[in-house]
Structure formats: C-alpha cells, structure tokens
Amino acid sequence: MKGSSPLVRPGAPGRAGGPDTTRQAGHRATGTGSRRAARSERLAPYVLVAPAVLIILGLRLYPLILGVNFSFTGDGDRNGMVVGLDNYLELADDPLFRTALGNVGLLVLLLPVAVAIPGLLATFIYLRVPGHRVFRSVYFFPAVLSPVIVGSIFNLMLAFDGPLNTVLGTIGIGPVDWLGDPGVTMFTVVGVHVWATFGMALVVFLAGFSTLDSSLLDAAQMDGASLARTIWHVVIPSLSRTIAFVLVTTMIGMLTSMFGLLYVMTSGGPEGSTYLPEYYIWIQQGQMNRPALASAASTVLFLIMLVVGLAQVGLLRRAGRQD
C-alpha cells in the first residue's frame, strides 16, 4: 500500500490538469466527470490492495484473534465458559510445557553451532580442499529429503542395536541410547536436524563467498596468516551480512520445522525431554482433547515468535546498514 499510493497519486493531478482548466470555463458536466475520475483514481490503490488486505484480515488476523479469545475459555465440561487466565496458569504449572520452553532456549543456545558447521564447511570448499566439488553436491543432498524420511533413516541408524552403536562397539565405546536417554536425545534430534538442513545454509555461504574480495585473502596469505587467523580476521568480517542472514533463517528453521523429526524420532520422549511448544500444542489438541489449552499454548508460542522475529528483523537491518 505504502508503495502503490505514491506511484498513483502524483499521476492524478497531472492528468486532472486538463479538465481543471475546462471546469474554470464553466463546463459543469465535464467537471463532474473529472471529479469522478479523480475519485476513482484516488480509490484505485485501495481497491487494488483490498484483496490482499482482506485475505490477511479474514484468514490470518481474525482467526488469530479468535484463537487468542478461545484460549480464555475452558475445555470439556467448561466448554465455552470464560475461565480467565486458568489455561495460562495451567501451562505455567505444567512441567511438560516448561520443558518445551526450555528446549526452545536450548535451540537458541545451539544456534551458533548450527551456523558454524555450514560456515566452516563452506570455507573449506571455498579454499578448495581436495574433493571440494564432490562435497559441494553431497552436502546439499540431505536438504531435499523430507523430515519424515530423514527421521526414519536415523531411527534405524541410531537404534540401540543399530549400526552406529555396532560401530562404536567395535572401537570399544559402549552403546549410547541415542533416542532413549533423556540427557542425549534432544542433542541427537538437533544434530539430525542440522545434518538435514545445513545444505541450504551452505549454499548461501558459498554465494556469500563469491562476493568476497580475493585480494584480501591473497594479502593475508602473503603476510603468512594461519588458516584460523584468515577465517577470523578476513572471512568472518567480510561475510557478516551472510552470517546474519543464515543466523536468521536457521533460527526460523529450528523453531518451526522440528515437528516432523520429533514426531517420527522421539514422540516427545523419552520422559518428555524432547517436547517443543508445537508438539505440546498438537498433543493437547489432538490427543488430550484440550483445544482451549492448546490455544493458550499457541498464544504463548506466538508471543515468543513475535519477540524472536522482531529481534531477527533488527539483526538483519543492522547487518544491512553496515554496507
């Protein structure tokens, strides 16, 4: 809307200039016509953006408000009754929901790792380690697999009597219950998620590298800088915008698309240790028949995402300003 009105508005007086002079000459009929034309020109932008605005209002904001409203009503016997903040108090009291929120925090903490892995691998590809062409395509391959497929593959790989534990056994390391130990499983799932999605970030990093000034690298090499110092002092500062972008998209990916993996790999377990808010909402709504409580959890998740989203927009804006 903001964009379209300046485009249309300046045109209107210019074209109306002709009829304006004729109106001064007393031609009333033409004057009405011109006013009508002016009005339709003025209304045109609103009409044009109306479909989009109506869709957003009707299919996004209105259901959102309904959902928030619904979260203040009860479930079961109290269906439809206003219960105030009861659902939110129940959420605060539910150790499972607290675990889910804690896991969101854990995801945020693991974010640097999830960004560093594709960043480092992209650096190696850029620095042409042997076989970099093969790695480039191999790394991207998992990104085309759906979470259900990835989850099923790793369910087999990471089973207690599965291949990974067999390999570990041959080198003398005892079996790890990758999907059955509450202290390990969340990291396992995040690891699988990173494996499945880092290809996309890698491509973004490679695109970023293509804009890197190679003379800086050459200069660093001439000065005898080590690989670590080259990465720290040359690569990272030059790629700050790319890193910010990958940070934001990886964060979004972690917070929104873990459901499939959790569903297939852990079902929120063991001991409820891998619950995320999304999974909690799904369980309450679908399994426990608690739609109002699920709405309350959705509202909390929405607020968290709002804060995270605004922080990310700020981050992107700052990264953009640096140039």
Next chain:
Amino acid sequence: MKQRTLWSAVLVAGLTVSGCGSATRTAPSPAGSGTSSKLVVWDWKSGDATAASYIEKAKADFAKKHPDVTVEFVAQPFDQYYTLLGTAIQSSTGPDVMLFNGGGQLRDRVDALLPIDEYVAEDRQRLAGWDAFSKDGKVYAAPVTLQGHPIYYNKEVYEKAGLDPAKPPATWDELMTDCAAVKKAGKSCFALGNKEGFGIQFFLSGLGSGVLTPQEYDDWIAGKRDWTSPHVKQIFTLWKDVNDKGYNNPGANSTAMFNDSWAIFQSGKAANVIGLMSDIGHWKDFGEFLPPDKIGVMPAPVVTDGATPSLAYDGGIGYGVAKWTKDPKLAADLVRSLTSTEALTAFYAKAGAIASDTTIDASQSGPAAGAIVSAIKGGKPALHVALSSKTLDLMGRVSQKLLSGSLTVDKAMDQMAAADKAS
C-alpha cells in the same frame, strides 16, 4: 510460524466443512418420500480389502430383513474420523450408524447417540465387550471386535532355552527362573517397546490380574484406585525389576512398540511379548513369521496369593446409532446385522481380529487364538483403559523414568495418584 499454524487451521476447517457438506448430501432422504429409504454408515473399516466380505455378509443379512432399504457405507480416513464426526454431530446431520472405538471415544460422544438396549437385548449373551460401549447403565453401540492384552510366548525360544513350551510359567517365581534361562540362551525374556510410553500400559493390563486381588481389580475398574496400596505399587516395582535384571530387550525406552517390539518377538529375539488381540501385534500378525503352532498364550503369572489371572480385554470397535436418525428401529437392525454371527465370522477370519461373538469357533487359527477365545468368558476389562488419557500420558513418562532409574517407585506412585485424582 504462528501464521503457518493459522493457515493449516483454515485449511483443516475448509476440509472439515467440505467433509460435512458431503455428509449432508448423503443424509437420508426426508421422511415420507416413499417406501424406499436409505441408511448411511460411517466407519474407517469398510474400505479395507480385508473387511470386504464382512461388509458383504452384513449387507446381505440386512437385505433379507429390509429388502427396500439401501445401505451406503462411507469409509473415512481414521486419522480424521473423529474430527469429521464431530462436525457431523455439531450439525446433527450425517450418518445414521457410525463406528466407534470403545471406551473414551464413545463415552465422550453419547449425547449424539441413541441408547440401543431394547433393540440388542437378544445379542447381550452372544456378544462380549459391552462395557466399553456403555455409559451409566445404557448401551450405545454393539461390539464388533474385542481388544485386549494376552501374553504371547515363542515356543521355539522356550525350547532353545531348555524349557518346556507346553508348560509356560504359572507364577512369578517360575517366570523369573524361565527368564534367567532365556537370558542365558542369549535372548531377551520380554520384547518391550516403551518409546511412546505404551509398554507400561500393556504391562499393567497384561500382568495386573496376577498381582491385584479380584476385589482390588474390580475396585480399580470402578474408579476406586488406591495408588498407595502395596499391590499397585508392586506392579510398578516388577516393571522396574524385570528391566534391571536385563530381561527386556536393551534400549526399551527407544524401541517403538509399533512395530519394532513386535519385530523383536517375531524374529525370535525375545521369548515373551504382551501383545494385542485384534488389528495388529497379535496371533495372526505374528503368524507371518512364526507358524501358528509356535505361538502360545499364557495367563498372567500369579504374583499374589488369592489373585485370579484373567484375560484383560474390552470392546474394540462397535457400531452405534445416531440420535437424529429417522427410524431408530431400522438403524438398530442394521447394527444387529453388522454384529451377526455370520458377518463377524468373516471379519475374524479375514481381518485377523478377535470378534465379539463368543460362539465363533476359533480353533482352526492355532492354539493362540483358541486360548484367547476360551479366556474371553472369564475376562475382565483392562486396567489401563480405565485411566484418563492424561493419566496414561503421565504414566508413559513415569514408566520411562522408572526404567532409566531417574525416579523411584514411591515418587512415581505419588505423581500417578495426583494425576488420577485430578482427572
């Protein structure tokens, strides 16, 4: 992300509305439109190839009684079934006859159903499993299959461990001795899948009748559950003991019951499994890899003096009559046809389910099916089915903590008691 949730909500709403639209189209024609009328049935089974002959037999039986009435079966996808049904119930239009899972799924929706006691009085003796389809003394659906938790054992593994497959353990001490022998032979004594937290439900219901006295058992089912009683506590202590002694397959908390634990049992890696009677994880399902004569069924080993082991089962699925149907007698007749001996025999034989009809001869399906059917008369409702879904959810997590050792049985009982009281 929220937006994505919203979009999918809108999408689901749209689908539901269209689903409901199709329901209204197929609703019975208005009364008085002529002699011919139509009944609509909703279920999730009639589309299965294995249920085809069952539906055919039921239709034929009904056509004999009411030749001028057409019956239409609408098979809905199971994962959306209760959502679609909910919309139909909200608008009081839709099917005349509908399929339900026994227990909570039916009891939550009795407002939309007609009590059918007067129509099915003749079938009360012949069919089993009515409790799961009753609420406050009234019957709302007629059982088609039974679902329960027999203890299966692999006779080959017993033989390999030097045990007599004709003499499964009758007491807990015997079971532990046998388990030790099985472990020595390099196998697991129990195939256990507790990834979803279902393992404890099967353990509780499969073995509970050997631990609780008949009085305690009946009290539990009636809702008078004492989580601090020594026998209830003992069930959970045994659950932990079996695992601590290494009698379960390793990694039970990361093994899915559906279908990894069945696979462990079928492939001969474990001697026993507490399975199901119908649909999946049962005598016919295992038969794919284990010949029927190699599968045995044993009653729950006796732990407490005075406990009488009984088969734990409930009504599995059953057909009910909608409150808004034009002619309740007609719809009830269809339900009766759907539970006729002939139709249920076809269902049992083809779909691999223990049918609710106690007069069906199951002896041809091997000793396991025969043993289950003969135990139906003396069976009791399963212990875990009496618990609310919220309590079951907690029990799943608590059971995982018991296996991993991060929770004591006493603390577990406190949590369970609190959850059970709240729901």
